[in-house]
Amino acid sequence: MGIQAQETALRGVVTDASTQQAIETATVKLLKGSNERFIAYTFTDSKGGFSIPLGKETDSLYVAISLLGYKTHKQAIRPGENLRIKLETEVFNLREVVVRPGRVWGRQDTINYDVSQFIGNTDESIKDVISKLPGVDIDTHGKISYNGKDISKFYVEGMDLVDGRYNQITKNLQARSVETVQVLDNHQPIKMLKDKLKVEDVAINLKLRPEFRDKWMIYLSGGAGTSSGNPADDVLWMGDLNAMQLSRNNQSVYIYKGNNMGNDATTEQMMLVSQGSHLLSKPSIPVFLSQPSLSAPLKTERLLFNNVHTLSANRLYKVNESGQLRINAGYTHDYRKQERGSQTRYFQEQDTIYMTEESHTRIRSDKAELGFNFENNGASQYLTNQFSATGNMEKSIIDFYNDDTFRQQVRTNTLGLKNDLRSLWNQGRYTLELRSLIQYSHIPSELNVNAIQQKMNLNYLYTDNSFSFLKKKGDITQRYTGGATTQTSNIKNGYSVYINPMWQANLNKWQGTFTAPLRWTQFILGDYSRPTVNPSLSLLYTYNYAWRFRFHGGYQENQGSITDFYNSPYHTDYRYVIWKSGTLSIQRRQLYALYAEYKNTVKEFFATLSLSHSRIWYNHIQERLFQNEQIILASRNLSTSSTGWTLNGTLSKGIFDWRLKASLNYQLSEYRAEQLSEGEQLPYKSRHILLEPKINWNPCKPLDINYESSIRYGGSYVGQFTKLDPLWNVVQKLNLYYSFTLIELGFTADHYYNDISREKSIHAFLIDASLRWKSGSWQIDLAANNLLNKKQYNYTQYSTSESYTSWINIRGREFRASVRYRF
Numbered sequence: 152m153g154i155q156a157q158e159t160a161l162r163g164v165v166t167d168a169s170t171q172q173a174i175e176t177a178t179v180k181l182l183k184g185s186n187e188r189f190i191a192y193t194f195t196d197s198k199g200g201f202s203i204p205l206g207k208e209t210d211s212l213y214v215a216i217s218l219l220g221y222k223t224h225k226q227a228i229r230p231g232e233n234l235r236i237k238l239e240t241e242v243f244n245l246r247e248v249v250v251r252p253g254r255v256w257g258r259q260d261t262i263n264y265d266v267s268q269f270i271g272n273t274d275e276s277i278k279d280v281i282s283k284l285p286g287v288d289i290d291t292h293g294k295i296s297y298n299g300k301d302i303s304k305f306y307v308e309g310m311d312l313v314d315g316r317y318n319q320i321t322k323n324l325q326a327r328s329v330e331t332v333q334v335l336d337n338h339q340p341i342k343m344l345k346d347k348l349k350v351e352d353v354a355i356n357l358k359l360r361p362e363f364r365d366k367w368m369i370y371l372s373g374g375a376g377t378s379s380g381n382p383a384d385d386v387l388w389m390g391d392l393n394a395m396q397l398s399r400n401n402q403s404v405y406i407y408k409g410n411n412m413g414n415d416a417t418t419e420q421m422m423l424v425s426q427g428s429h430l431l432s433k434p435s436i437p438v439f440l441s442q443p444s445l446s447a448p449l450k451t452e453r454l455l456f457n458n459v460h461t462l463s464a465n466r467l468y469k470v471n472e473s474g475q476l477r478i479n480a481g482y483t484h485d486y487r488k489q490e491r492g493s494q495t496r497y498f499q500e501q502d503t504i505y506m507t508e509e510s511h512t513r514i515r516s517d518k519a520e521l522g523f524n525f526e527n528n529g530a531s532q533y534l535t536n537q538f539s540a541t542g543n544m545e546k547s548i549i550d551f552y553n554d555d556t557f558r559q560q561v562r563t564n565t566l567g568l569k570n571d572l573r574s575l576w577n578q579g580r581y582t583l584e585l586r587s588l589i590q591y592s593h594i595p596s597e598l599n600v601n602a603i604q605q606k607m608n609l610n611y612l613y614t615d616n617s618f619s620f621l622k623k624k625g626d627i628t629q630r631y632t633g634g635a636t637t638q639t640s641n642i643k644n645g646y647s648v649y650i651n652p653m654w655q656a657n658l659n660k661w662q663g664t665f666t667a668p669l670r671w672t673q674f675i676l677g678d679y680s681r682p683t684v685n686p687s688l689s690l691l692y693t694y695n696y697a698w699r700f701r702f703h704g705g706y707q708e709n710q711g712s713i714t715d716f717y718n719s720p721y722h723t724d725y726r727y728v729i730w731k732s733g734t735l736s737i738q739r740r741q742l743y744a745l746y747a748e749y750k751n752t753v754k755e756f757f758a759t760l761s762l763s764h765s766r767i768w769y770n771h772i773q774e775r776l777f778q779n780e781q782i783i784l785a786s787r788n789l790s791t792s793s794t795g796w797t798l799n800g801t802l803s804k805g806i807f808d809w810r811l812k813a814s815l816n817y818q819l820s821e822y823r824a825e826q827l828s829e830g831e832q833l834p835y836k837s838r839h840i841l842l843e844p845k846i847n848w849n850p851c852k853p854l855d856i857n858y859e860s861s862i863r864y865g866g867s868y869v870g871q872f873t874k875l876d877p878l879w880n881v882v883q884k885l886n887l888y889y890s891f892t893l894i895e896l897g898f899t900a901d902h903y904y905n906d907i908s909r910e911k912s913i914h915a916f917l918i919d920a921s922l923r924w925k926s927g928s929w930q931i932d933l934a935a936n937n938l939l940n941k942k943q944y945n946y947t948q949y950s951t952s953e954s955y956t957s958w959i960n961i962r963g964r965e966f967r968a969s970v971r972y973r974f
Contacts, residue, residue: 163234165199165216173199174238176258177218184211194258197309197358204346205230254807255285257696257752262286262334269810270326271849273888273895277329277357278321283812283847284332285805286750286757291451293318294423297334297353298748299759299801299816303424304340304354308364312402312467314479314522315424319404319463320357322419323393328363332356342473343533343575343582347623348630349655349662351691365398367974374932374969376412378962379940387412387967402467409460413452413962416461420481420518437640437712439607440563440596440723442514442547445489448880448946450901453917453937453961457487473529479522488513493957497775497782498869499828504777506726509552516545533575541567551725559600559725566593582621586634589614600725607721611713612639619651628655643716645674662691672710679735683708701746711736711771720783730785732771739768755805755812764796774827791832793824810850816843826869826952835952838877839865857886869952878906878947897921897934905946907956913945930971940964 161181165174179201181190190212195201205212214234217223221238228234254268269283282289288296295302295317305317313319335354339345376387389410396403408416447454463481470476492509522539543565550558572587590613598605617634632651638644649670656663667686672679687705694700718733744763749756772791776783799818805811818841826833842862849855866877881904888897899919906912921934942963947956 161203161205161212161214161228161230161232161234163201163214163232163236165195165201165236165238167221168237168239173197174218174221175199177201177216177221177238179203180215180217181205182213182215187213187215255752255755255805257750260336260338262336262750262752264332264334266326266329266332269849271855271888272852272890273855273897274326276322277324277326277332280326280329281321281332281355283849285755285812285814286803287332287334288801288803288814288816288845289321292418292421292423293321295321295355297336297355298750298757298803299761299799300351300353301424302355303352304335304338305424306354306356307397307402308359308399309356310399310402310467310469310475312397312404312465312477314465314477314524315422316420316463316479316481317355317423318419318421319406319465320395323404323406324357324395324397325363325368328359328368329357330360331358333358340528341533341575342528342530343577344621347582347621348628349657349664359397363397365396367394367396369394369974370971371974372930372969372971374967376934376965376967379964387965389414389967389969391971400469402465404463404465406463407461411456411458412965412967413455413457414459415451415455415457416459417483417485419463420461420483420520435712436565436567436592436594437609437611437714438563438594438596439609439714439717439721440561440598442516442545442561442563443512443549443724445487445512445514447491447944447957447959448882448905448948449903449944449959449961450884453901454489454944454959455487456489456960456962457485459483459485459487461485470527474525474527477522477524477526479524480520482517482519484517486513486515489959491957491959493955496954496956497777497828498867498875498952498954499831499833506780507553511550511552512547513549514545514547516543518543531577533573535571535573537569537571539567539569541565541569557601557725560598561724562595562597564595567591578620580622584617584619584621584632586615586617586619588616598722598724600722603722603725605722608641609714610641613637617649626657628657629653630655638713640713643674643676643713645672645679645713647672660693662693664689664691674716674735679710681710681737697749697751699748701744701748703742703744703746705742707740707742709738709740711738715786726781728781728783730783732786732788734771734788736769736771736786741766755807757803758801760798760800762796762798764794766792766794768792772825772827772832774830776829787827789827789832791825793822795820795822810848812845812847814845817841828952833870833952835867835869837865837867837949839863853890855886855888857884859884865949867949867952875949875954876906876909878949879912880905880946880948893924893926895921895923895925897923903944903946907945907947915941915944917941928973930973932967932969932971934965934967936965936967937961937963 165177166172167174175195175197177195178192179195180192181203182188183190191203193201193203212228213225214228215223215225216236216238220240222241224236224238254265256263264284266280269280274280278289281287286298304311307320333356335356337350338352338354339350370393372391374389378385378387389412392407394405461483465479467475467477490511494505494507497504520539520541524537526535545563547561548558569590574585576583592611594609596607615634615636617632619630619632621630630653635646635648637646647670649668651666651668653666665688667684669684671682685707690702692700715731715735716733718731720728720730722728742765744761746761749758769791771786772789774785774787776785797818797820801816803814821838823836826835845859847857861882863880864877867875883902885900888895901917903915916939918938919936920938921932924931940963942961943958944961945958947954
């Protein structure tokens, strides 16, 4: 007979003796014996609570609680005891000492940023402040990353309200309502697994100022303007209505936004979180047709001619201490258009093929989504179930003006249903887990152009059900998962069974994780039946609080989409034809990566460096054929391979005295592969450099200076005789804002430099000016955009063995006025 001893813990709550309010970030030390030998420590959370594992220590124990401004409290304790400790304030004088509070401070895996030390007079939303935080970056879509890693969770007061669509918070929450921005590194969102399974995910948490908790924050704005462009677009309009209430028990956000001014309101419905390790991986939905992309190396608001309405509603109810119910709904109507022309060059071994086109594109989309999520995240049990229903109707009409004029229409509709269930519970010394994912998609699509009338419908049902058990003994965690997936469609049906063992060791400063998933996949009425093993090894070494190093190596085999089994040629537009081989494509990949990370919260310096190398083997190669002004991309059953390496990293430095943040993202890469063109197998190579420096400077409260740049340089080689000249693409943006009394003045200058060819390059300057008046709850904005009235932009881009030299119409000179009122 064996006896299993359960680890006990010391728990308690610390409050202020006079106000009875919880005290956060107080240091709690566990001491032993009369000499007060140090055992362990922790900090109190936002509710004043703390928990310290006692391990084998059971007698002669003391606890000491301390925090600046309070008297240190010491007392003897017993294992398993729940303490309620009240700290008394302490008054003291500092003589001839200047105390300067830090803007950034950290403890364990949490980094705190004091918003009051970063906010400027011109900062409206919390997004404006987050962009100034050292170590934190926001891209053009609003996605947040910390030290180069995308966040996997976004919380307000510890609650996830918007389910990854956090632009709805960052773009609309008042900057002055937030007290602290917290970065949660190595964030394990499941409390049951916090001390059992280590992860490297990153999360953001916003802590509000007390006077804004439970308070409805509502604003209404509207505006109008005029444009010097197309007469149909002369009258501009915009309207916003925003209402949010954020507390520690219940949260609500309701938003309407609409405009035809080039502001892309659809980004607020965009899912931004990366797939963290706590989520069940979901398959990509197979598609035949997709809508054209309206893009160029410009700010979106410069080239977007739109008419958009978007509505979103989010409500979160806290059922009890660990349970919550969340409802998310959204609808977007978006109409956008664009006029452009291009010359595409397709490079061969000793030949180049030219194709030219001009087009006028209109795209209309209507998207709706409804989601329900229940989560019980307790210390001894975890349960979550998320259901979502999505509907999407998109239609594009493109008029082409080539040798003759013709029209192309593409319809792509999607109906999706998904349910994701996950449950964990303890059974003796094991943690058991059950997962179930069911996902259904109905995807009808249609293409009409000239004599081509093509309809393609896809019905797709995917399920993934698994069971696992986890055991931690000492420093070793073991988890074994077994499951099965099914794919049912009107093209082909298949299933797979898998076993995924995982071992993780945490030895002082070292952490090692090894996985070896074994999967067998079978497609019914097909010739595909194949087992795969995908081992991977990750080693993490934490030298100290500042330095961390990681090595990752792995082998992975992936299968293609079920659309590979569709062996009849089909059009994706008037020019391109896809012709699959009818067999499933297989991709085998080796990846090795080295990573180093540094952080110093006192000096506000953050840095990362990553070097990776990959080699991929394919059982198919895509052949490019030219036939009667059409391009056929045919899949051939020939083996090929590719190899590449990438060096990238981030640097971010804050300077307290200057109220300045400077950062740099950089990347160098090389890629080698093969292409089959007109029966000839051609090797090609591409090299690229990307530098993205940014400066946020707030030298004094009235003045805000922002500079950012994107510098791209790259070229390619095709075969032995064709070289694509390296091209520079440089974008620079400067924003100046100055405020005095009730007035704020703004100035924006954009500079674009593009190499069109070796002999020709283009400079473009776009200038905006703005004036803002604020008094109490009222705000009036006046803006003049594109003062130089530039209406067309030219650029050249490379894509492996192709180049695109394009022109695009952009928004001309515009004058706008808007009024905002905060209730």
